[in-house]
Amino acid sequence: MAIFTNKTQIRVRYAETDKMGYCYHANYIAYFEVGRAECLRDLGMSYREMEDTGILMPVTEMSVKYLKPAFYDEVLSVRTTITQVPSVRMFFDYEITNDKMELITQASSTLVFMNAQTRRPMPPPKRLLKALDPVAV
Amino acid sequence: MAIFTNKTQIRVRYAETDKMGYCYHANYIAYFEVGRAECLRDLGMSYREMEDTGILMPVTEMSVKYLKPAFYDEVLSVRTTITQVPSVRMFFDYEITNDKMELITQASSTLVFMNAQTRRPMPPPKRLLKALDPVAV
Amino acid sequence: MAIFTNKTQIRVRYAETDKMGYCYHANYIAYFEVGRAECLRDLGMSYREMEDTGILMPVTEMSVKYLKPAFYDEVLSVRTTITQVPSVRMFFDYEITNDKMELITQASSTLVFMNAQTRRPMPPPKRLLKALDPVAV
Amino acid sequence: MAIFTNKTQIRVRYAETDKMGYCYHANYIAYFEVGRAECLRDLGMSYREMEDTGILMPVTEMSVKYLKPAFYDEVLSVRTTITQVPSVRMFFDYEITNDKMELITQASSTLVFMNAQTRRPMPPPKRLLKALDPVAV
Numbered sequence: 001m002a003i004f005t006n007k008t009q010i011r012v013r014y015a016e017t018d019k020m021g022y023c024y025h026a027n028y029i030a031y032f033e034v035g036r037a038e039c040l041r042d043l044g045m046s047y048r049e050m051e052d053t054g055i056l057m058p059v060t061e062m063s064v065k066y067l068k069p070a071f072y073d074e075v076l077s078v079r080t081t082i083t084q085v086p087s088v089r090m091f092f093d094y095e096i097t098n099d100k101m102e103l104i105t106q107a108s109s110t111l112v113f114m115n116a117q118t119r120r121p122m123p124p125p126k127r128l129l130k131a132l133d134p135v136a137v
Numbered sequence: 138m139a140i141f142t143n144k145t146q147i148r149v150r151y152a153e154t155d156k157m158g159y160c161y162h163a164n165y166i167a168y169f170e171v172g173r174a175e176c177l178r179d180l181g182m183s184y185r186e187m188e189d190t191g192i193l194m195p196v197t198e199m200s201v202k203y204l205k206p207a208f209y210d211e212v213l214s215v216r217t218t219i220t221q222v223p224s225v226r227m228f229f230d231y232e233i234t235n236d237k238m239e240l241i242t243q244a245s246s247t248l249v250f251m252n253a254q255t256r257r258p259m260p261p262p263k264r265l266l267k268a269l270d271p272v273a274v
Numbered sequence: 275m276a277i278f279t280n281k282t283q284i285r286v287r288y289a290e291t292d293k294m295g296y297c298y299h300a301n302y303i304a305y306f307e308v309g310r311a312e313c314l315r316d317l318g319m320s321y322r323e324m325e326d327t328g329i330l331m332p333v334t335e336m337s338v339k340y341l342k343p344a345f346y347d348e349v350l351s352v353r354t355t356i357t358q359v360p361s362v363r364m365f366f367d368y369e370i371t372n373d374k375m376e377l378i379t380q381a382s383s384t385l386v387f388m389n390a391q392t393r394r395p396m397p398p399p400k401r402l403l404k405a406l407d408p409v410a411v
Numbered sequence: 412m413a414i415f416t417n418k419t420q421i422r423v424r425y426a427e428t429d430k431m432g433y434c435y436h437a438n439y440i441a442y443f444e445v446g447r448a449e450c451l452r453d454l455g456m457s458y459r460e461m462e463d464t465g466i467l468m469p470v471t472e473m474s475v476k477y478l479k480p481a482f483y484d485e486v487l488s489v490r491t492t493i494t495q496v497p498s499v500r501m502f503f504d505y506e507i508t509n510d511k512m513e514l515i516t517q518a519s520s521t522l523v524f525m526n527a528q529t530r531r532p533m534p535p536p537k538r539l540l541k542a543l544d545p546v547a548v
Binding site for chain 1: 156157159162163164166167170188193195196197198199200201202203204206
Binding site: 299300338 | 480
């Protein structure tokens, strides 16, 4: 179940293609990161701001299904979904569609909130929780 | 069960670090590709050669567990394992250990054999099957 | 002297930062490529289209001055300038400014028009010449 | 004039190719960085160690001539040359040859020694100077 969704557009760069003529599969991982960043920005707390307040969010799990290739210069839509209120962990789902509206990639990832100083797990910032669940917090 | 294993060493480049001070998580995906290439080379059929004979191997699934970070200039060991004789699909497992011998990443991926001309799935090259299963083929 | 100019905005991705906390210097090269692509699109002939008609444009020279660093999540402005009507070679100049309007990078590059089949140099497409110099062609 | 030279081998990864079938031109910049790192390691002071002692070396200028393309799976030789004893600036030249011994890329770069805390320029570490010029220092 989605509790928050962001949709961002990314154009495939020449740098991101490979000799197969496809967008190289590792580059989607960076696209997902852009999706997360825009999702958090929409929630009123950019990831840059989060790092500036001493919270890092390393990725601990990532799984991707590549359904169809993406090509140079295509404008992809990255739909990033938050499926539950985060605790120490935060989950994101992703769907990428191409400019023909075909679903080409599905993915999900787990991140942890980490104290930048101690490099230990920590609870999510109150402001983020409030943005995601205005009633409960 | 492993039917073939390759171990390759990769040193983390500065280009691959991020502002967290870690090896950026998408770069492991390229390390796995290097692992696969060395694995196939060991089997007597390099991936370059495979493409030269008209066979592409796009990745269709990838899942990664990031257990510990990797750092700049560390020499990582990528252990790539083939777990079964391939059909149209080929499965690879990966384990990365750092220079303290700690397991830092576990992953698995699915690839398909694809005709470069038609971009349709196809059976694996006989030579590869023979290398993996000298008796059965 | 500028005969055509395009201005494009690019946000620095986390993937593009390094452990120094800066945008890694090789990534600007990909930003310049985005600038060129948008410049050509503005001229009515996208680089994708050019490749589709059998013309490749490899880079043969590139020089960059890094004046100030760029940081994660900054929105950079890439100004791409065509300084002369191309022959077999095409020249582009670049200036990147950060969101404080500071000039952070200056660069120039040379590309050649290359026949995709023969991989030999060739003259630029008429359509591009016409777009750049409506009178002369 | 060379006062120190290192030669390092790098195999082109699939991740580094582009749809032209070449090693994408920005990736050489990362190869040069690997060359510098190996050069400094040879001199007895790895770049990792230098950063650990609070010295960063950002790149301030880079210029590259792309003479011939590099291809997937080729083993390239990166020859990195220090041409003079560094002051606040350090200069490196680079030559890349492919496995047919053809010179494919020539480049040069300028870096500065920078205090990691203050982010101000500083003189090079004595140990590096000594390694480069045992008599003078």
